[in-house]
Amino acid sequence: ILNVEQSPQSLHVQEGDSTNFTCSFPSSNFYALHWYRWETAKSPEALFVMTLNGDEKKKGRISATLNTKEGYSYLYIKGSQPEDSATYLCAFRSSGNTGKLIFGQGTTLQVKP
Amino acid sequence: ETGVTQTPRHLVMGMTNKKSLKCEQHLGHNAMYWYKQSAKKPLELMFVYNFKEQTENNSVPSRFSPECPNSSHLFLHLHTLQPEDSALYLCASSQVTVTNEKLFFGSGTQLSVL
Numbered sequence: 001i002l003n004v005e006q007s008p009q010s011l012h013v014q015e016g017d018s019t020n021f022t023c024s025f026p027s028s029n030f031y032a033l034h035w036y037r038w039e040t041a042k043s044p045e046a047l048f049v050m051t052l053n054g055d056e057k058k059k060g061r062i063s064a065t066l067n068t069k070e071g072y073s074y075l076y077i078k079g080s081q082p083e084d085s086a087t088y089l090c091a092f093r094s095s096g097n098t099g100k101l102i103f104g105q106g107t108t109l110q111v112k113p
Numbered sequence: 114e115t116g117v118t119q120t121p122r123h124l125v126m127g128m129t130n131k132k133s134l135k136c137e138q139h140l141g142h143n144a145m146y147w148y149k150q151s152a153k154k155p156l157e158l159m160f161v162y163n164f165k166e167q168t169e170n171n172s173v174p175s176r177f178s179p180e181c182p183n184s185s186h187l188f189l190h191l192h193t194l195q196p197e198d199s200a201l202y203l204c205a206s207s208q209v210t211v212t213n214e215k216l217f218f219g220s221g222t223q224l225s226v227l
Contacts, residue, residue, distance in 0.1 A: 004155070034215060034216070036216075041220075042220065043117070043203075043217075043218040043219055043220050043221070044156075044203070044216075044218045045218070046215035046216065046217070049214070049215050089155075089156065091156075100158060100161065100169055101158065101216065102155075102158075103155040103156040103157075104155055105153075105154070105155045106155070
């Protein structure tokens with residue numbers, strides 16, 4: 001059974017704080033690791049798709065790193081803003097499983113002005 | 114038009130009803146998916162269609178019946194559902210031939226089974 005774990009489950013920070021979350025996934029048969037952002041009443045939206053060990057991706061104030069050998073990825077938000085409030089999902093795809101993404105439960109971030 | 118459109122946004126049905134959820138993608142993708150989001154659970158894959166052919170059925174009960182008439186449209190036919198089937202149903206699409214393919218999601222149908 002493939003398991004994807006995210007921590008923490010929820011997080012409350014003040015505007016301007018930097019924060020990070022963790023996604024743990026199986027370290028064998030790795031193919032790709034996805035990060036999605038899901039704002040309330042909207043659709044989940046892809047942030048990053050990472051495929052190589054040591055990958056680092058950046059989009060504005062959000063960045064992510066990947067360690068496939070130990071099976072974890074970090075998502076960082078620098079200088080959080082209220083508009084960053086959302087649930088952040090990671091999803092793992094193993095090799096040979098076309099289209100089958102296994103999602104974690106998500107980290108819900110609330111940024112207070 | 115948004116990339117992936119789902120209708121209806123909300124649906125309330127009795128256990129003896131038959132209803133259908135509709136999904137349409139305007140992105141030219143070749144794969145479509147149904148996901149289920151139950152309260153306090155991760156997004157759960159239900160079905161995958163690649164080039165209109167079903168390639169994944171994640172042990173979904175037969176009261177859920179998918180249909181993919183073409184690469185742009187996906188339906189989920191519902192009949193004799195149970196209250197525990199109440200959930201948010203999300204449709205997604207992707208281009209499977211692209212390296213680093215990512216999913217594009219619709220806004221979902223919030224289903225309540227009474």
